[in-house]
Amino acid sequence: MCLAIPARIEELTTPGNAIVNLGGVRKEISLALVDDAAIGEYVIVHVGYALQKLDQEEAERTLQLFAEMGQLDELREEMGGNRP
Amino acid sequence: MKYVDEFRDGVLAKNIAANIASEAHAGRSYRLMEFCGGHTHAISRYGIADLLPANVRMIHGPGCPVCVLPIGRIDQAIRLAREQGVILCTYADTMRVPASANLSLMRAKAQGADVRMIYSTQDALQVARDNPQREVVFLAIGFETTTPPTAVAVRQAAAEGLQNFSILCDHVLTPAAMHAILAGGVEIDGFVGPAHVSTVIGSKPYEPFADDYGKPVVIAGFEPLDVMQAILMLVRQVNDGRAEVENEFTRAVTREGNLKAQQLVAEVFELRDRFEWRGLGSVPHSALKLRPQFAAFDAEQKFMVEYVAVPDNKACECAAILRGQKRPQECKIFGTVCTPDNPVGSCMVSSEGACAAHYSYGRFRESA
Ligand code: SF4
Numbered sequence: 001m002c003l004a005i006p007a008r009i010e011e012l013t014t015p016g017n018a019i020v021n022l023g024g025v026r027k028e029i030s031l032a033l034v035d036d037a038a039i040g041e042y043v044i045v046h047v048g049y050a051l052q053k054l055d056q057e058e059a060e061r062t063l064q065l066f067a068e069m070g071q072l073d074e075l076r077e078e079m080g081g082n083r084p
Numbered sequence: 085m086k087y088v089d090e091f092r093d094g095v096l097a098k099n100i101a102a103n104i105a106s107e108a109h110a111g112r113s114y115r116l117m118e119f120c121g122g123h124t125h126a127i128s129r130y131g132i133a134d135l136l137p138a139n140v141r142m143i144h145g146p147g148c149p150v151c152v153l154p155i156g157r158i159d160q161a162i163r164l165a166r167e168q169g170v171i172l173c174t175y176a177d178t179m180r181v182p183a184s185a186n187l188s189l190m191r192a193k194a195q196g197a198d199v200r201m202i203y204s205t206q207d208a209l210q211v212a213r214d215n216p217q218r219e220v221v222f223l224a225i226g227f228e229t230t231t232p233p234t235a236v237a238v239r240q241a242a243a244e245g246l247q248n249f250s251i252l253c254d255h256v257l258t259p260a261a262m263h264a265i266l267a268g269g270v271e272i273d274g275f276v277g278p279a280h281v282s283t284v285i286g287s288k289p290y291e292p293f294a295d296d297y298g299k300p301v302v303i304a305g306f307e308p309l310d311v312m313q314a315i316l317m318l319v320r321q322v323n324d325g326r327a328e329v330e331n332e333f334t335r336a337v338t339r340e341g342n343l344k345a346q347q348l349v350a351e352v353f354e355l356r357d358r359f360e361w362r363g364l365g366s367v368p369h370s371a372l373k374l375r376p377q378f379a380a381f382d383a384e385q386k387f388m389v390e391y392v393a394v395p396d397n398k399a400c401e402c403a404a405i406l407r408g409q410k411r412p413q414e415c416k417i418f419g420t421v422c423t424p425d426n427p428v429g430s431c432m433v434s435s436e437g438a439c440a441a442h443y444s445y446g447r448f449r450e451s452a
Contacts (some may be wrong), residue, residue, distance in 0.1 A: 006087040006336075023085045030206060032236045033345045042087060044283055044336050047175065048204025049233045051345070052283035052336050059087055059335040066096040066309050068103075 286341025
């Protein structure tokens with residue numbers, strides 16, 4: 001039930017609602033819990049509401065964390081090069 | 085899907101696993117509790133336990149909203165639907181939770197009660213608007229993620245003068261449950277902090293666990309790489325003898341959280357003196373009720389349905405599992421009498437429940 005997913009705002013509808021794209025499925029959600037969400041932004045969607053906006057720069061930073069140190073190059077080679 | 089797939093990359097998972105394996109000290113054990121059912125699900129589904137060294141052990145916490153509801157709370161909803169003839173609206177997960185007299189909301193519905201599954205509180209309001217001659221009750225359950233949507237609906241109902249709408253309020257609080265877990269004496273070296281609960285409440289409410297209890301907390305997103313990175317961050321804190329609140333889920337969680345949502349919740353709800361949880365017992369200040377000015381929307385008062393405590397099924401170990409003291413496979417009827425198709429306890433119902441997660445993804449590995 002706590003499943004919540006990041007989705008892109010595609011269209012603002014009235015009043016205070018938006019259409020988001022959830023992996024190809026368009027769905028109307030409420031923006032009552034977030035301030036000034038704009039088209040193109042990503043929000044975390046839960047039980048039909050945007051709970052919070054997603055910070056795209058922070059997302060990139062976190063992805064870089066995952067790649068720190070370790071044997072990443074060796075692992076990539078071992079698993080056949082590119083990302084799955 | 086953007087912001088989902090990149091956080092599931094198998095090569096990066098191995099990289100983080102390699103870092104965990106090289107940094108975890110062989111001479112000690114790391115007992116880490118993932119509070120949230122969403123994390124329990126991710127850990128089972130992606131086989132994260134298999135990627136960890138044997139001395140890094142994940143303990144499931146009580147953060148699955150349907151799991152922690154005691155039988156008596158479901159009974160209340162069933163009584164409302166059967167005896168008072170209301171339209172009972174509920175999130176899907178609650179439908180199959182076993183209640184008294186071999187009933188569940190689903191069985192009550194099969195026997196004629198008007199129980200309707202909804203996706204959003206907006207749907208419940210719509211049912212009320214469409215049925216002005218009927219009473220409509222929304223079974224409002226969940227942690228801090230589902231509470232703001234309930235607050236929005238109650239405010240809207242008040243503004244619209246929707247007199248046939250009310251809620252059965254079973255909203256519960258994460259930090260109070262974490263206090264109860266620590267008071268219960270489970271040995272834990274650190275917490276993987278909730279993802280979406282924290283988008284709402286922020287990272288600040290976890291600071292007492294670091295400062296007062298000396299337990300590290302790392303807030304993590306729901307994707308497998310998020311959980312693994314958080315585990316690595318916890319291992320590092322334990323190694324350094326640090327106890328801090330760290331945030332792996334910075335893309336959606338700030339220290340202050342979602343102030344707008346918090347304000348709405350504070351306007352509509354206040355603390356209950358106590359609330360009974362499955363497993364944790366009666367916990368002070370651990371749940372919410374409507375403020376007096378919204379009393380007209382409180383189904384408990386409107387229909388005078390009191391909560392009556394009911395003991396769990398004798399064989400069911402959900403209570404100990406929710407306290408972090410037992411694992412699903414230690415229940416004698418796990419996977420035999422109790423299965424997701426025929427759940428005996430609440431932990432076998434939702435995909436976030438520890439028993440359901442183990443049954444679906446982990447039972448063969450763990451039973452070996
Ligand atoms: S397997 Fe079923 S009966 Fe046993 S603890 Fe889990 S939910 Fe309860």
